[in-house]
Every structure is written in structure tokens, then in C-alpha cells.
């Protein structure tokens with residue numbers, strides 16, 4: 268300040284400083300690996316490590332003449348109205364060019380040879396090197412190589428997590444089965460209230476407790492409607508206790524009680540049975556692949572033993588007897604434990620009922636829905652054995668073709684990975 272003033276008061280010095288600082292152009296703060304894209308006016312007065320000025324075309328530098336319509340030429344010249352005469356245009360172009368080529372130690376300037384309007388020319392104020400030399404490439408050109416990706420590596424660890432769903436996926440589409448090896452994190456899609464898995468677990472938990480208290484058909488018959496209702500109320504409240512109280516939980520409480528009441532009413536209509544196992548954990552070994560499996564329930568009935576699996580969601584058509592077993596858990600249990608039949612107990616808003624297959628139809632509850640394309644029980648058991656073992660061997664060998672069976676892609680999450688094209 269001493270260069271400007273001999274003597275200055277603190278107040279004036281501060282005012283002068285504020286004034287000067289407001290006129291200084293500060294470079295915008297940028298990220299650690301900054302590339303700033305600016306217009307030529309914004310870049311004026313700034314300095315960069317490197318700069319590339321694009322679009323130095325003849326229509327940009329120098330700018331065209333633009334005489335104001337209602338201002339006489341001498342007045343426009345006197346007041347230095349931009350682009351109003353050639354001297355001003357020349358001075359302006361020289362100033363802009365000087366700013367642009369001083370943006371960095373090394374500045375690259377380029378122009379476009381054409382745009383949507385047609386051919387374009389470079390600015391006459393610069394000489395451009397018309398020869399374009401291709402950038403030196405460090406990569407070597409190699410021939411494209413085709414890799415067969417339908418076969419992965421052999422599996423080494425034969426104790427698998429993911430349960431029987433691995434075999435289910437392998438049979439539905441070999442690639443879908445192979446993906447189980449990749450340990451892909453499953454994202455829990457946001458939902459309101461309880462999700463399907465939690466709803467299913469609650470029903471399983473309540474039924475397990477009911478059949479630990481009531482183990483025979485005769486005992487169930489002795490329960491009046493009121494007693495059953497009270498039991499269901501207590502067990503449902505207990506099962507939902509860990510979840511924070513909300514309107515959704517109140518609705519779920521009523522829904523579960525109603526569903527289970529309907530199911531137990533159906534159970535009462537069955538012939539005599541005795542529940543001999545609930546939620547039993549077993550280890551299954553299918554052609555060398557070891558899984559832990561959990562049986563929902565095993566009933567002794569007159570003349571045999573039936574395994575039940577509770578299903579709270581929808582069931583596919585023909586779950587057991589197609590070339591690909593769509594629901595392999597019951598066939599695996601049937602092969603693992605000596606039983607005479609298998610059945611899904613379907614407990615959902617759409618349906619309360621049974622779907623089953625047995626050595627003798629009379630072993631299953633009344634009105635059990637039959638499978639159309641199944642063989643006789645013993646023959647079906649050996650078909651299951653063959654198909655499950657083949658799926659297990661395919662999984663272990665790393666078979667991974669993108670070859671879905673009908674409907675396999677409908678709820679599959681891996682379409683981005685397998686790159687299948689849907690018509």
C-alpha cells in the first residue's frame with residue numbers, strides 16, 4: 268500500500284484491500300485429479316498445469332463484426348463497444364489469444380474440421396499442424412481369443428452352504444447353479460413391514476411349537492375352537508414380539524392367526540396321525556456334495572410315514588416330477604429318510620391345502636392334490652436319485668452353460684451376469 272499511498276488510515280486501507288480482493292479472479296477449488304472445463308472468458312487470467320484449447324475456428328477468433336443497429340459507428344468506436352469495428356475486433360482477438368496461449372507452459376490448440384452446419388476452418392491467427400500422428404500405444408495388438416466359459420473349475424470344498432437350492436438352481440439353469448459359488452451378497456430389497464422370509468419363519472416357528480404341544484390328531488380334535496384360538500393368539504404374539512410394534516405387526520398378527528386357524532381346521536379333518544419329528548436337522552450327501560437340511564415335520568399315519576414341508580409362498584406347477592426338479596428339498600428328504608410319501612402343506616392366502624406324492628394315495632390327507640407326471644413311488648425315488656446325483660456332479664464339475672429351463676429366468680437375479688437376451 269505504501270506504493271500507492273504515502274499515508275493511509277486503517278479504515279481506508281481495509282476498504283482498499285476489500286476492493287482489490289473483489290477484483291482478483293480466484294481459481295475454483297477442484298478435486299485431487301482435476302480436469303476443469305471452462306469457457307474462454309472464465310479461463311481468462313487463470314493458470315493450469317496443462318491446457319487444451321478446443322474450437323479455435325475462424326468464426327471464434329477473430330470474432331465477426333457486430334455493429335450496433337441504433338448507435339452511429341463513430342459513437343460506438345468512441346465508447347469502444349465490443350466487435351463494433353475491425354480495430355476493436357483485432358485488439359480483442361489478440362488479447363483473447365494471448366490469454367489462451369498463456370494458460371499453461373504447454374498449451375495444445377485444436378479446431379474442428381466440420382460440425383452439423385458443414386465444413387469449418389481454423390482461425391487465421393494460428394498455424395495448425397495438419398498432420399495427425401496417432402498416439403504411441405503401449406499395448407500390442409493381439410488376436411482375439413475365444414474362451415469357452417460354459418465350464419468352470421472343479422469344486423474343491425464339498426461341504427456347501429446355500430442348501431439344496433444349489434441343486435435346484437443347477438437343474439433350472441447350469442449357470443445359475445454355478446453362480447452360487449461366487450458368494451454374491453444378496454441385498455434385502457426395502458420393504459414395508461415384514462418380508463416374505465420373516466413371514467414364513469414366523470409360521471414355521473408357531474407350527475413347530477403347536478406340534479410340540481399337540482402331537483396327535485386325537486389331541487388336536489380335543490381342542491375346541493376357542494382353545495385353539497387362544498393358543499394361536501399366545502404363540503403368534505410371542506413370535507412377533509421381537510419386531511417393533513407397528514400397524515403392520517398388528518395386521519400380521521391377525522393374518523397369521525387366521526391362516527393358521529384355517530390350516531388347523533383342515534388338519535382336524537385328516538385321518539389319525541402322530542407328529543414324530545419337527546424341524547429335524549440332517550446331513551444329506553448327494554454324490555459327494557454335503558448339505559445340511561431341515562425337515563419341517565414327519566407324521567406317522569396308518570400304514571406309513573409322510574414328510575411335510577410347510578410352504579407359505581406360491582408353488583410352481585409340477586414341483587417334483589419334471590426333468591428338472593423344481594422343489595428338490597422333499598425328494599432329498601425322501602431319499603435320506605425311509606418314508607412312504609412327501610407332501611407340501613400349503614399355508615397361504617391363495618390356498619390352504621396339501622400337494623403330495625406317496626407309495627399309497629390313502630396315506631396322504633384327504634383331498635391332497637396329486638402330481639400328474641410322476642411315476643410310481645419306488646420308480647420315482649430312483650428317478651429323483653438319478654436326477655439329483657447328476658445335478659450334484661454337474662455342480663461339482665463346474666458345468667455353467669447359460670441354458671435355462673422354462674420359467675427359470677422369471678425370478679432370477681443373475682441376468683446381468685449371464686447376459687442372456689430375452690426376446
Ligand code: SF4
Pocket residue numbers: 439440441442443669670671675676679680681682685686687
Ligand atoms: S437369468 Fe436365466 S439364463 Fe441367466 S442365470 Fe438366470 S436362469 Fe440362467
